[in-house]
Amino acid sequence: MDKTSRGQKIKLLILDVDGVLTDGHIIFGRDGELMKNFHAQDGLGITIAHRAGLKTAIITGRESQIVQLRSSELKILDVYQGSKNKLEALYELVEKYNLALEEVAYVGDDLIDLSVMTKVGLSCAVANAVPEVKSYAHLVTNHHGGKGAVREVVEFILKSQGKWEEIITSYIQGGQIKTQQ
Template structure:
């Protein structure tokens, strides 16, 4: 696990999986066939704080969902890669598109399709309820499970490690 803050200084992008990271991983279908998904408001603020401090946030997800596109728009996330089971190739494409090396990217996922991206990223991040193989490979793991503030924890850790957290706090006082 990462304990040295120096790695966070290089990060310019945090890419996030959705199911199991931004949400709790459950998919609920209503009787009319529509899909329901819940997102944590604290995670949303964490994303906004990262953006305010110059860290771009992207979403890479294996599924396609109108709710994810809506949430990305609400949060000002322009880089939305949907229907991408190969998370590593999506992260590589995203990095190339933005002119970033993988060492400048952090990736947060929870399951086996995320493993390659977690291993290749400058900082591989995961949630407390990730599968054991992902937890073992990650550099950093949240205390919270996916969908319950884990992304907020990751944002706070990155901003604290970069020395930006205290300045942000003063904006809210």
């Protein structure tokens, strides 16, 4: 099955954080994690995904207040932090939303992401992912993690589903489109 056919079926987009939603840099201060860099285009991409009816979730191996703040701001309702076994979170999400694995997309960048990537309908790797992750991806982005890669995946899915032109038209007309999530 080609990647466009895979994209047509997606109802849930799951994201890793470090190296996907961020550029992978983690800045520590004396009292712990201080900062992560997020890209505004990725944020708008997630907002567009929600408005177009896609559900979103985060599964990350690290725990961070910054991730909780950013996911709350973007209205990502399902956030799994400290996940050493990302498959458990995947199966919980599939059951929660009554989805088939082929209706799930996942975006990753490193070896910890392979267990999920090899199970979902559309596995995506960011441009700066390690070679092993890229080799298992149905889609490899042109953008690096934290530099618009998530937005690129959202656009790919929505174009595959024939929803992108409606989104563009809605922004031309003032930015309002129906919210389905």
